[in-house]
Amino acid sequence: MKKILTTFLFIIIFTSNAYALSEAYKNNIYNPGELKPVDSVLKVKVGDAAPDFSLKAVSGKTISLKDYYGKKNVVLSFVPAAWTPVCSDQWPGYNIVKDIFDMNDAVLLGISVDNIPTLYSWTNQMGNLWFEVLSDFWPHGAVAEKLGVLRSEGVTERALFVIDKKGVIRYIDVHNINERPPLEMLVRELQKLN
Amino acid sequence: MKRKTAVLISVMAMLMITAVCAADVNPPQVGGVFPDIELSKPADPAHLKYLGLSGSGTFKVQQVKADAVIIEIFSMYCPYCQAEAPNMNNLYALIESNPAIKNKIKIIGIGINNSLYETDIFKNKYKIAFPLIPDGDFKLHKIIGQVRTPYFFVVKLKGGKAEIIYSKLGALGDNKAFLEQTIKSAGLK
16 A cells, blocks of 8 residues: 555656746647656766767768767767657757857767657757757667667667767766756766866 | 555545646636745846845745736747747847836746756846746746746736736747737736
């Protein structure tokens, strides 16, 4: 009985945390409800060399992590799925802080397991994004799996990786999937690189 | 044991009713009263002065020294709020440049699920001149019906009450027409 009550309380407390979705998405957002906060086990840790990968971007380019070695710090922002509440409320914020990334000699790569057409339609609602949006669709979630942020239902965690110019992972935040990571946490980590 | 179970079931039922009510909250409409909620006072002395407040801590919309307050519910992360920012600056300038309404109509923005750091980012990015107040824990958002953003309220302040004279989702549109309507609805003409 206690277990039932605890579960019940959890649902009540947490399901009321609806995100302040932008009118930009109209009624096109699918709400999956409250999800298990984290559902994967990391395969890398801070201090490890980041495994290289190449993925297709919405822009049409193919982006490889190694292209940035020696040139730029890299932030990987994994979001679970297009057209869902918290994800739709994350990248548009990054879109107005290009200056912070520039100041810290960093680029941002947004990644999800959605395919390119879906990502194209979804990110179009966010305005013109200054950063590359990559599709980890096929082989499904291979990059996420390599890092250990692919969840059992086939989407990724809401995760941030900060990788320095030497290709070393300097920060990992596998965030509660139901919440948006505060911007100041990421900025603090970027500033540490300098 | 039976009594314990009965108590637990009652608690669950009460919580269920509360949850359903919370989920069904609609934004307060024209003619209603804006919720009596505590907001963090802006740290910027110019913003405090603009609102007719002093000191630190919290304030209520009802305490703003004005006849009407335009409240923008926004988020730093919302593309439409970003697009609306220049229009809001224009509205602020229209009010401030008109001596007849300058001290009678004020604007505040409330950043839903935004930290102070995030509302400051928005303020600096778009050079917002009016106070932006964070609602980092969705406190206000839950009370006003979890509206999408941007959402606008205009309240008429009288006798310590904030009567809603405008309550609408989406961009304001023509600022001059909106302001004319606000002046009329607030009884400032």
